[in-house]
Amino acid sequence: MKRHKLLVVEDDTEIREALVELLEEQGCDVVGASNGERALAWLRSTEALPCLILLDLMMPVMDGHAFREAQCQDPALANIPVVVVSAYRDVQGNAEKLNAASFIKKPPRLEDLVSAIAQHC
């Protein structure tokens, strides 16, 4: 399996680190960012863009909505698919509003993560 490059944008350290670890164990290259601003900064500085962004919604500094808006306005980043990973009750509605590729409810299941990667990368 080709090593997919992923970006995890998640403010909760426990979740972010666990997600990064879990996905790395599945053979992906995973970068974690603790909010939208850091994620954007990394995206704009990296030479190898990820094939998928796993995006939390509620985050300090720059939340998922603001991140997605900024991403869509940046032609270099706009095409990277986003999967919303959230504990929001209406995660589906939020994902649709953000024009996200799909959504995963928290707590995320490995099988859902794997199938999202398979589908979008």
Next chain:
Amino acid sequence: MSIGHHPVQPSPERAPEPEAPRQREERYRLAIQSVKDYAIFMLDPEGRVQTWNSGAESIKGYLADEIVGHSLSRFYTPEDVADGRPQRLLSIAVRDGRVEDEGWRVRKDGTRFWADVVITSLWDESGKLYGFSKVTRDLTERRAAEEALRQSEQRFRLLIQSVKDYAIFMLDPQGHVATWNAGAMNIKGYAPEEIIGQHFSRFYLPEEVADGKCDRELEVAAAEGRFEEEGWRVRKDGTRFWANVVIQPMRDLDGRIIGFAKVTRDLTDKRNAEAERLRLAQAQEAIRLRDEFLSIASHELKTPLSAIQLQLQSLLHGSQVLEPKLRNKAERAYRGGERLTQLVEALLDVSRIASGRLVLSPERFDLTKSVDDLVDRFREQAAKEGCELTFRGGEPVTGEWDRLRVEQVLTNLLSNALKYAAGTPVELTVRAEGDTAVLTVSDRGPGVPETERARIFGRFERAVSMSHFGGMGLGLYVARQITEAHGGTIGIEEVEPRGARFIVTLPRTPRPAAPGASEGVEVSS
């Protein structure tokens, strides 16, 4: 000639006046002659007109030479003449010295006027009847004004009496009820004869009467011209009502208080409605706060839950191979996490259903495929519970439903079967019946006694005692609410020889929920 009052004979204290000097007599004559507003003239003892003044001329329309010598009957209506009224008045004047009369009189032109008449008998020194003086005033206008006033007062009285929604009545200066209208009867329950004359303290709470409230209200009304308040009052039957009360003093022309006007409205219904509105608003606010709390709580609960589940999955599916015992423990911990996740979701669902905010997002999909996927997902858990899980579904059954919600119904039914019918086969079917999709979940467990069947879809209801099974008992309630929100039904039947079959029907095209079927659901477009 002398004009004087000759009282009833013989009356020593009313002796004839001494004869006036001729000059003075002439002045009187001229004065009388010129009076315009009063007809003043004399009659002879038989009642014939002897003199005529300008007032008589202008009131009655006759010139002196047209009427002098004619009987006073001319001035009376034919009915009065036939009745002998003119002669009767003269007789009374003879007997009593004078007579006063009000009544209709007739002018020369035949028109009538309302007259005030005073006839005085005149006597000469020897005590012989000399004749009569007659003074007539035209009171037509005054009478008309009085009549108008009387009618106006009557109308006003009738108006007040007939008002039913307001108690409008008068108190005397000491606070005793003087009048009573229909509204007062209606609101306070007393008939007029029961309450007129009674003190108005009857309408007040005993403790307020003891506190001197009634006197204070009258004092304020007298001093400030008005007293108004809202408060509790007492009806005849002892029940209380919430009243708006206005008391105003009524004064005579000299400013003395002759009583009080009291207007009372029964605002009990209004007050109750306001209290009800307030209660409702508070309840809605409480629901909103509860939802908000549950929403935040569930979000917060899911955060550490996510970290735990991710770590467990990392342990189970990571690079290192776990020894079987450890692996088993990790799997159990993970399943516990899954259950915890479901409970957190159910909490929020029940809250949303109860407050009528379950929103459906219908989309077209194949129920057979969906059930097939779900059964696959449950296979491992079923095996652990010792349940053989079979799904018999052939043809696609498509329809427009909220996919996640329908999966939730199925998840809840399956979890229910695995929990209560552990160790027995569980079978699912999906089929189309016209424009309805029918889904069944059958088990061979203990079944549900008939008496319990209606209750198990209620909130927090379970067919078995609390001590036997854990869980929150919300699954079937949520399943029913979701099904009904789709316009469908959920039911249960017995499986021979043992077991229960849950049957869910779902209309394949969106149909509004039956009235009262659900506790309130919206469908998003």
